[in-house]
Amino acid sequence: MINLEGKIVDEKEAKLSVFNRGFAYGDSVFETIRVINGKIMFWEDHYFRLMASMRIMRMEIPAQFSPEFLEKEILEIIETNQLSQQAARVRFAVYRLQGGYYTPATREIGYVISTEKMESSFYLLKEDFYEIELFKDHYVTSGLLSTIKSNNRAVNVLGSIFARENSYDNCLLINEKKNVVEALNGNIFLVKGNEIKTPPLTDGALNGIIRKQLINILKKMEDYNFQETSISPFELQKADEIFITNVAMGIQPVSKYRKKEYSYKVAKELIGKLNVQARLA
The missing domain is CATH 3.30.470.10 (Aminotransferase class 4, branched-chain amino acid transferase, N-terminal domain)
Known part of the structure; x- marks a missing residue:
């Protein structure tokens, strides 16, 4: 119905x-x-x-x-x-x-x-192999309009087709300034040591619900320094960890980007805190 x-x-x-x-x-x-x-x-x-x-x-x-x-x-x-x-x-x-x-x-x-x-009442961390690539054929335009969920999702559709044709699990989108903005279906977080970054809304990143929840969580965690800042594609292969977030799946760790493979220690730590936050919401 x-x-x-x-x-x-x-x-x-x-x-x-x-x-x-x-x-x-x-x-x-x-x-x-x-x-x-x-x-x-x-x-x-x-x-x-x-x-x-x-x-x-x-x-x-x-x-x-x-x-x-x-x-x-x-x-x-x-x-x-x-x-x-x-x-x-x-x-x-x-x-x-x-x-x-x-x-x-x-x-x-x-x-x-x-x-x-949906199958699960809790967010579960999927540890299956998950490979991503950059989608460079088209750009997300930085600015306010890209931050909302509208029916204008041509870039996401074309990126999803590209991912399927090339056997990737997901792709990262870039804006006209060549900064990494988000994944096809969610926001991204990058971990390097105790530094955690996510692209700012001004770069064209979706104003994601789980993005907001994780930002609130990370700002309270003394072990990490969190920043909303532009991310260059060159930083991806230097990262220790990358994960993707959206309201349906919660947190999806990335296993591989090109020749670089990643851990999922921070994602595993955050998934439990996110489930607690969801029960309190």
Whole structure:
């Protein structure tokens, strides 16, 4: 079942027009949300990021879009799909109502909420071999628009095809200044000794929910010095450890980049702290 603009409908009946602006122009934003046993993880962060994304896209935010209203909408579809007692992945998409060409006929929005079952209620550290490469065919543009989750994901799609064609598990994206920005599906962290870095939002990095949680955790850990700073591709092979983060998988350690192989000591330390943070959220 799907929540289509507040109505619970069968997936086969959940239809959008071919003139939907999310399809026609990528005029849409979305949140990927993890729900565990009927509780939305990091809901406050998701809510405020969604509101910020809609404002950046100059969408009109409905008066009823309070945190309480949207939480109710999400949990209702979770319960309808009998996912209240397990882990679930939710996609909350907002699109501008159809009409107009590049210039919209309206700033009003519609929305759709879909769900998917997940296997684990906790973040688990996957220690399987995981190889990455740089994707250099196209760039992420630094600036505010790249920090939001919009339907304009052509670079991520093309990078994913490149990764599959070349038997990589993931690729890292670079911006027009040739700095490493993020992975295809999440933020990146680089570890060298007791120094830990992640690219700043000003470089075009996604304003990730788990990124924010780990930054808060790392700032409290006296054993490490944390920085939000630009990362050159040359630093990748000098690192002791690289890991990728997103709200669905948590933390994914990287095993290999070109000739360099990595450990996952810090990732293993952080995954436990992240699970504690998730239970408290």
